[in-house]
Amino acid sequence: MIKKIRVLLVDDHMLVLDGLQARLELEGNIDIIATASNGLEALEKAKVTRPDLVLMDVSMPVLNGLEATKRFKVEQPNVKILMLSMHNDKEYILSLIQSGANGYVLKDVSSEELVQAINTVYQGGTYFSSGASDALFSTVAVPKQCDELTKREIAVLKEVAVGLSNKEIAQLLSISVRTVETHRQNLKNKLDIHTSAGLIKYALAHHLID
Known part of the structure; x- marks a missing residue:
């Protein structure tokens, strides 16, 4: 029997939530266990539903994705957090990484790439869509290999x-x-x-x- 990834969807636009839920439920290994319209509601629902992964927007009322991520990492540190946003601003992305997000995907990605991101993050990896990576690393120089590392x-x-x-x-x-x-x-x-x-x-x- 396939172990399904228990996903909590969080976005303040009902149309987006409905579309995401309809698409992701086509995947045999993904189970949408709940939806929420803001970060505070997500935290409350997560206490009851115990998701493996939270797919969450950044800009939301009541409690935004950044603050919700910080609280998730304190209250439910084992939950994976994948951000889904229209913002490709470097500071947005950096702040979320530093708050504990496991990945950042722009809303212009294909549904196939979103599924790949969910699977990657669930399995313990990090995932940044190409647009997010370009924004994040455009001004970060790559250091030379350091042979002194143990x-x-x-x-x-x-x-x-x-x-x-x-x-x-x-x-x-x-x-x-x-x-x-x-x-x-x-x-x-x-x-x-x-x-x-x-x-x-x-x-x-x-x-x-x-």
Whole structure:
């Protein structure tokens, strides 16, 4: 039996919600368990429905996608967050990554690409549609390969780049959270990179993640 991805859809436009639900329910491995029209409603419904992934707009009334993402990462840290937005502004995207979003897809993508993004994020990866990637990385220089990184630092970098928290990395690598924090600081110092976007760009450029 196929394990279905339990998805909560969040958008303040009913027409968008209806269209997304109708399209995604055609996929055999996706189950739309609930919909919400703002971030606060999404948080409340998620407490009851326990989704695997939240597909959420950024600009919404009551509680927007950015603030909702921050709260999801505190209240339900295991839930994957995939943003779906019309905004390709670098600051928007950077803020959401730093708040814990696992991916960012522009609303002009095909339905096939949206399904790919959902599957990628659900499986633990990060996903940025081409328009979002262009906006995010257009002014981020790719550092040269640093030969001074240890195997453990590279392992931590890979997990940081796919969006895991310090606690999740510590559990995965069987080390303490304090040790993860030390490795992250060493990465910043050695690579001279001080943003999550920069670390993702570095990991992609040097084929540490797909």
